[in-house]
Structures are given as structure tokens and as C-alpha cells.
Amino acid sequence: xxxxxYDLSGLAASLQAALDEEVPPDAGVDAPAMELTVPTRxxxxxxxxxxxxxxxxxxxxxxxxxxxxxxARWMAGPGAGVCDRYEVAGPGFLNxxxxxxxxxxxxxxxxxxxxxxxxxxxxxxxxxxxxxEFVSVNPTGPLHxxxxxxxxxxxxxxxxxxxxxxxxxxxxxxxxxxxxxxxxGQSLAARYGQRLGLDTRVPDDGYQGEYLLDLADELIAAxxxxxxxxxxxxxxxxTTLPPDVTGEIxxxxxxxxxxxxxxxxxxxxxxxxxxxxxxxxxxxxxEHRGFGGEVGQSLADLDGERLLYxxxxxxxxxxxxxxxxxxxxxxxxxxxxxxxxxxxAYHRDKMERxxxxxxxxxxADHHGYVPRMKAAFTALPPHDPDKLELIIGQLVNLxxxxxxxxxxxxxxxxxxxxxxxxxxxxxxxxxLLVGRSHDTTLDLDIDLAVQQSSQNPVYYVQYAHARICxxxxxxxxxxxxxxxxxxxxxxGPYERALLRTLARFPEVLLGAAEQRAPxxxxxxxxxxxxxxxxxxxxxxxxxxxxDVTAFRSGLCAAVRTTLATGLGLxxxxxxxxx
RNA sequence: GCGCCCGUAGCUCAGCCGGACAGAGCAGGGGACUUCUAAUCCUCAGGUCGCAGGUUCGAAUCCUGCCGGGCGCGCCA
Numbered sequence: 250x251x252x253x254x255y256d257l258s259g260l261a262a263s264l265q266a267a268l269d270e271e272v273p274p275d276a277g278v279d280a281p282a283m284e285l286t287v288p289t290r291x292x293x294x295x296x297x298x299x300x301x302x303x304x305x306x307x308x309x310x311x312x313x314x315x316x317x318x319x320x321a322r323w324m325a326g327p328g329a330g331v332c333d334r335y336e337v338a339g340p341g342f343l344n345x346x347x348x349x350x351x352x353x354x355x356x357x358x359x360x361x362x363x364x365x366x367x368x369x370x371x372x373x374x375x376x377x378x379x380x381x382e383f384v385s386v387n388p389t390g391p392l393h394x395x396x397x398x399x400x401x402x403x404x405x406x407x408x409x410x411x412x413x414x415x416x417x418x419x420x421x422x423x424x425x426x427x428x429x430x431x432x433x434g435q436s437l438a439a440r441y442g443q444r445l446g447l448d449t450r451v452p453d454d455g456y457q458g459e460y461l462l463d464l465a466d467e468l469i470a471a472x473x474x475x476x477x478x479x480x481x482x483x484x485x486x487x488t489t490l491p492p493d494v495t496g497e498i499x500x501x502x503x504x505x506x507x508x509x510x511x512x513x514x515x516x517x518x519x520x521x522x523x524x525x526x527x528x529x530x531x532x533x534x535x536e537h538r539g540f541g542g543e544v545g546q547s548l549a550d551l552d553g554e555r556l557l558y559x560x561x562x563x564x565x566x567x568x569x570x571x572x573x574x575x576x577x578x579x580x581x582x583x584x585x586x587x588x589x590x591x592x593x594a595y596h597r598d599k600m601e602r603x604x605x606x607x608x609x610x611x612x613a614d615h616h617g618y619v620p621r622m623k624a625a626f627t628a629l630p631p632h633d634p635d636k637l638e639l640i641i642g643q644l645v646n647l648x649x650x651x652x653x654x655x656x657x658x659x660x661x662x663x664x665x666x667x668x669x670x671x672x673x674x675x676x677x678x679x680x681l682l683v684g685r686s687h688d689t690t691l692d693l694d695i696d697l698a699v700q701q702s703s704q705n706p707v708y709y710v711q712y713a714h715a716r717i718c719x720x721x722x723x724x725x726x727x728x729x730x731x732x733x734x735x736x737x738x739x740x741g742p743y744e745r746a747l748l749r750t751l752a753r754f755p756e757v758l759l760g761a762a763e764q765r766a767p768x769x770x771x772x773x774x775x776x777x778x779x780x781x782x783x784x785x786x787x788x789x790x791x792x793x794x795x796d797v798t799a800f801r802s803g804l805c806a807a808v809r810t811t812l813a814t815g816l817g818l819x820x821x822x823x824x825x826x827x
Numbered sequence: 828g829c830g831c832c833c834g835u836a837g838c839u840c841a842g843c844c845g846g847a848c849a850g851a852g853c854a855g856g857g858g859a860c861u862u863c864u865a866a867u868c869c870u871c872a873g874g875u876c877g878c879a880g881g882u883u884c885g886a887a888u889c890c891u892g893c894c895g896g897g898c899g900c901g902c903c904a
Contacts, residue, residue: 290847299846302884312884339847340884387904429904563902574830574900581902588904616831617899643832644898684852685840688832690897692839703866706852712866720863764844772841775851786859786868827866 254331255354257752260296261285264343267323268300271315272308287749294336294344295351295749301341312341319343352740352748356800359751359807360735366807367814370759371414378416380599381407383610384514384521385422388506389433390458392513392666394693395612395645400666401682401820402642403610404519405767408818413762418522418604421510422595425503426527427588432456434499439487440465441498442480450485464505471501513666517675518820530594531586538564543594543601544586547629548579550597556628566593571624593625596637600629608638608765613690616641640765642687648694664695673702676821680707683767683819706775710812711824713778717809718825720790721802728791728798735803736796743784744804750780754811758818767819774815781808 253259265283283300301316308315320335320343328335331351336344359366369376383403386396403419411417424430436456442449444465451457479494480487487495507524514521530543537545537552551557556567557579564580566589579590599607611618619639627634647664669678672695681698684706685691740748754773761769790801813823 284846288847289850293847297847302846305884342847424904427904561902565902578902583902585902587902592904613832613898615899615904618904619831641831641898646897689840690833701853704853708866709852712864716864716867718864723863768841772851779851782867783869785863789863791863827864 254327255351255358257285257287257296257756260331260345261298263327264298264300264319264323267326268304268319271319271322272304272310287753288344293338293342295347295745297342297344299342301337301343305341313337316341316343349738349740352745353735353737353800355748355752356803356807357735359810360803364810364814366811367755367758368412369414370755371762373414376414376416377605378418378603379410379606379608380418380420380602380604381410381608381610382420382422382599384510384519385424386510387424387429387433388503388510389429389456390506391460392510394647394664394666394669394695397517397666397669397678398645398682398691399610399612399642400514400517400519401679402687402767404517405679405683405770405819406608406610406765408820409758409761409767409770412814412818413758415606415762419520420523420525420599421521423503423507423524423526424588424591426531426586426591430499430503431495434495434502435487435490437461437464437468437502438476438480438490438495438498441468441476442484442487444469445474445477445480447477447480448485449480449483449487452488464502467505468498468501516670517666517679525595525598527591527595530591530598538580539584540586543598544590547590547594547597550629551579551593554628566625566628568621568624568628571627573620573624577621577625589621589625592622593629596622596626597629600631600636604636606636606638608640610640610642613641613643640687643690645691645693648692648697669695669698672699673705676707676711677702677705679820680705680710680771684771686766686768707821708827709782710774710778710816711822712827713781714809714812714816714823715825715827716785717781717805717812720805721809723791724798724802725791728795728802734799736799738796738800740800741788743787744801747780747784747804747808750777751807751811754815770815770818774812774819777808777812777815781812 254263261283264285268283283298283303285296285298288294288297301312301319305312305315316337320337324332324335328345331348331354333346333348335346338344381403384392384396384400386392392400407417407419432452432455436451439449439451439455440461444462451461476494476498479490483489531540532542534541534543534545535549537549540548548557551566556570558565558567562582563578565576566579567576569576577589578587579593580586596607609622619641622639623634623637626637673681677698681693682691754777757769757773761767784804788801790798790805792798792801816823
């Protein structure tokens with residue numbers, strides 16, 4: 250029997266072949282794909298397929314008759330060695346009751362694949378050179394818990410996409426060019442002045458947060474009173490400072506905050522490959538409409554497409570040509586570029602870097618921006634909207650003992666990522682934040698999270714891993730899984746259940762990657778851990794029978810490896826002991 | 828007003844590219860530690876899948892319309 254049969258996709262392929270022999274596929278018709286699943290109810294078999302239901306119409310046969318025919322054909326062929334019996338049930342399901350030999354073969358596969366189990370589930374043809382951009386916060390203040398969600402989601406997604414076979418570059422776009430940065434620089438300058446005893450004031454529309462006082466202290470430590478005179482000359486109004494002074498302060502502040510970002514994200518186990526500052530998009534290159542760099546090139550491209558026009562002293566892009574509901578300004582009346590123009594240049598830059606697919610992860614408060622970004626992207630060569638995928642993550646509602654708490658960075662009223670990690674730890678935070686679909690608003694009650702952190706489901710999963718490590722440590726010498734050899738023991742119900750769950754892992758990963766849904770891995774790990782804990786309660790691993798010990802410890806090793814792989818994909822540690 | 832997301836057990840949410848009597852965690856009731864880690868296991872209780880239509884052999888899942896909540900609709904980012 251070929252090794253390929255000992256996993257779900259192998260079984261599915263052989264059943265598909267039997268179906269195709271029974272009902273030759275119609276080249277012209279795109280039939281819905283058959284599915285092979287592990288049913289929740291044991292009487293529905295070890296695995297079940299809807300193949301006959303899906304093909305019945307095309308075959309012009311009754312689903313139950315077709316299921317019986319496919320079952321008989323399959324059992325006479327590839328199923329003979331791995332399946333005890335089959336049943337036709339319900340409207341036409343084909344339920345398979347697998348033999349011990351299949352389970353032993355499945356375990357053997359798991360042991361052979363080890364830590365590689367589940368890797369590269371994507372067919373080669375569908376693997377892409379991808380860029381995933383996420384977090385991308387203005388460097389004007391600390392990262393708050395909302396950012397922690399996108400960081401955790403984006404990071405887990407990147408890990409999953411890469412594990413599934415894509416080549417992934419993780420990127421942080423730094424908005425360091427616009428009005429908000431200007432206000433940030435002025436606010437920092439004012440705080441710096443205050444620390445030097447001047448009566449400089451933070452502008453009304455500036456950043457009032459106290460963290461800028463800390464930053465001002467650091468600035469003094471770095472440059473002393475270098476800007477004192479300039480500030481004293483304009484006090485209390487910092488908005489009239491010479492541009493070179495605010496510029497220097499702004500850049501220093503930006504770099505200082507970016508350094509903090511890096512430290513916090515590293516702590517959260519969210520690494521980035523590339524940090525692209527918006528300001529660099531304006532540097533170098535030939536000028537067009539007064540702008541150099543990637544920005545100038547983008548303007549030239551769009552002019553080439555005849556999509557730019559002037560109105561009211563501003564330069565507009567005709568995004569309506571590509572489905573937006575109104576045109577958008579790229580260059581303001583004042584001559585200043587809009588954020589949108591930078592963003593267009595940024596995406597042009599990513600395309601030039603050769604990515605076959607780009608994912609941007611944005612917060613729901615930016616979703617209104619999607620049509621114009623799509624339109625602009627499509628307007629640029631190669632005019633392919635499918636290369637850009639915009640994922641909108643819903644927001645985090647911060648609750649305080651049941652009451653919604655509003656956060657505002659400019660007011661400085663925030664709960665930071667570091668606060669969260671201090672309170673509940675990285676593992677609990679990451680597991681909590683990717684446990685739900687990105688499409689659902691997440692209610693986060695910090696007090697409750699702290700209170701409940703000890704019963705966070707993450708420990709349930711980690712405990713299963715630690716338990717297995719302990720068991721394997723207690724194995725007498727030579728009693729462990731004997732390499733890849735799986736003894737011919739009878740496979741009991743708990744072992745079977747565990748192996749079926751293990752067998753689902755590649756499909757779970759594929760679904761998580763395709764649907765951009767890390768929470769599927771999260772949920773799967775809970776199921777696998779539960780299945781293991783049940784097995785542990787009912788089956789003694791270290792037994793007197795050498796073959797049983799070898800089989801069960803092999804099974805444990807496979808569970809441990811899969812747990813470790815899955816936890817790793819979520820950025821959560823897999824401890825050897827707890 | 829228009830657009831996007833959500834509405835499933837007391838709470839927080841899975842399931843949603845159609846499939847067999849709707850799942851988990853937490854909270855609640857009752858049990859199990861001379862045994863490889865009790866951060867565990869077993870068990871009980873708990874639901875008009877927001878409402879109403881439609882498509883289908885089959886709808887929590889797809890379509891339409893309502894209702895409720897969140898977020899947007901700047902020459903801010």
C-alpha cells in the first residue's frame with residue numbers, strides 16, 4: 250500500500266479517483282469539490298465523504314446508489330488494506346471505518362515527518378512571493394492594545410503563510426511625513442522647552458500625552474539645551490519655530506519612538522523584515538510635478554494614464570475611473586502632498602520590489618479608504634487589482650469593569666502593549682488576541698484579563714505539551730518510539746481519536762492560510778490538547794507491554810511536535826515543563 | 828442618508844466557499860488525585876442560530892428586506 254494513503258488528503262485523492270472511474274469527470278463543468286472530513290459523531294465513521302452527493306446530479310444517479318458504487322469500487326482497490334468497512338448513510342454520505350493498519354500507517358508518517366509535518370501544504374504553483382504590511386502606526390506615541398491585536402494577528406498570519414509555502418516579507422510602513430508628524434514634533438519641542446523651564450505650550454491639536462515629557466527628558470540627555478534659545482525666542486508658541494529646529498526635534502523623536510516600537514514588538518515576538526519610512530518615498534530620482542523619488546514616479550505614471558487633473562488649485566486623481574465614489578486630492582492647494590499620494594507611491598515601490606502579492610492589514614477605522622486605494626493601485630501598472638489584498642481588522646473595545654473606555658493617543662489616555670504584556674504575559678496575550686476572527690470586534694477587559702490570565706486557555710495547550718515532555722523524560726532507555734517503526738498493536742478508541750485529530754492538521758493549516766484565519770490554528774490546538782488530555786486519562790503510556798509503550802510514546806511524540814508547531818505559528822512558547 | 832463588519836448557550840466566541848440531531852471555553856450543579864504533571868478528567872444543566880421572506884433534495888451558512896450594535900463617509904492619517 251502506498252504511503253500516500255496515510256493522511257486525509259491521500260485518502261481523499263484515492264476516493265476522488267474511484268469517483269472519477271465511476272463517473273468520468275466532465276471537462277466542461279466545474280463541479281463542486283468533494284470533501285473528506287472527520288465527523289463529530291462516531292457512528293458516522295472515522296472519516297466521511299460527500300463525494301456521491303456532489304456528483305449525483307452530474308451522474309444522473311441517486312446519491313445513495315452512487316455512494317454504494319464508489320464505496321465498492323474503492324474497497325476493491327486502494328481501500329482494501331486500510332479500511333474495515335464502509336456504509337452509505339443519510340442522503341448519500343459514504344462513511345469509512347478505517348482499520349488499525351491505517352492508524353499505524355498514519356502514525357508512522359507523523360514520526361517520519363516530525364517537525365516538518367504540515368509544512369508546505371500549498372501546491373507549488375500557488376506559492377507566492379508575498380509582502381505583508383501591518384501595524385504601521387504613526388511614530389508619535391506608544392503602541393496600544395489595539396495595535397497588539399493587529400501585531401499578533403499579522404505576525405501569526407505571516408508565520409502561517411510562510412509555513413504553508415509562501416515566501417513572506419513582513420513590513421512596517423512608517424508614516425513620518427505628514428501633518429500628524431508636524432504636530433508631534435511641535436509637541437515634543439514644547440515639552441522639551443518646559444523641561445528647560447520655558448513656558449512653551451503644546452499646541453491645541455498636538456499630542457498632550459505625558460509620555461512626551463519622558464521623551465523630552467531623553468532629548469535633553471541627548472542634546473542638552475541646544476534648542477533653548479530658539480524656543481525662548483518664540484515661547485509660548487512653538488508653531489513659529491524655524492523649520493530646521495522642529496525638523497531636527499521631530500526626527501529625533503521619530504527615531505526614539507521607533508526604537509521603542511522595535512523593543513515592544515520584539516517583546517511581543519513580532520519581528521519585521523523591512524521598515525519603510527514614508528519620508529524616503531520623496532527622496533532621489535527625477536522630479537515630476539515638483540516631487541522626486543517614488544512619489545514623483547507615481548505622479549508621472551498617473552499622468553501617463555491621463556488620470557490627473559487640477560481643480561481649485563489642487564491636483565486630483567480620478568479614482569472614480571476605477572470604482573471609487575469620488576475623486577481624491579493628491580497635492581493640496583498648499584502644494585503639500587496628501588497621505589494618499591504617499592500611499593500610492595509606497596505601493597508602487599512594493600510592486601517594483603517584485604512582490605507577486607501584497608497584503609495590507611488595516612484597522613476598521615480605515616475601511617473607507619479601501620476603494621480609493623484599490624482604484625489607485627489598479628491605475629498603476631500592471632493594472633491588476635488582485636495583487637493587492639486589503640484585510641480589514643475590526644477594532645478592540647477596551648472595557649473597564651464592563652464599561653467601554655475610549656482611548657485617545659493625543660489625550661494620552663491609553664493602555665499600552667507593554668501594559669498588557671506586563672499584566673498577563675506574552676503567551677496569554679498572544680493567544681487571547683488571535684483567538685477570534687479578525688472580523689469580529691474584540692472586547693478586552695484588562696481587569697478581567699488579568700483576573701483570568703491564570704485560566705487562559707493557552708495554559709491548557711501548553712500543559713499538554715509539558716505533560717508529554719514529562720512522560721517522554723520518564724521513558725526507560727530504549728523504550729521510546731523506535732525510530733519510525735510502529736509496532737503492530739491494536740489501536741484503541743482514544744488513540745484513534747487522537748490520530749484523527751492529528752491527521753486534520755494539514756487541512757487546518759491550509760484553511761488558516763487561505764482564509765487568513767490564524768484563529769483556526771488557535772482553535773485546533775485547543776481540540777488537540779483536549780484530545781490528548783482525554784487520552785492521557787485513559788491510556789497509560791509507560792506500560793509493561795513494550796509494543797504498547799512504543800506505540801503510545803510515539804503517539805505522544807507526534808502530538809508534542811504538532812502542538813509545538815502550532816504554538817510556534819501563533820508566536821506562543823511550548824514549555825517542556827510547567 | 829450611503830458603505831463595510833457583527834448579531835449563535837448566562838458571558839466571550841467557533842462553525843458561515845450549503846450537508847447527517849448546532850460546538851468550545853468561562854460561569855453554575857455533581858463526581859474522580861496510593862497511578863507517566865489534577866494548570867487534568869468524567870458528568871449534569873443551558874440555544875426560537877436577531878426577525879421575516881426566498882433559493883435548494885438540504886440553510887446558522889447563499890439572496891432580499893427589516894431590527895439592533897460597531898466603524899467609516901476630510902485638500903487628517
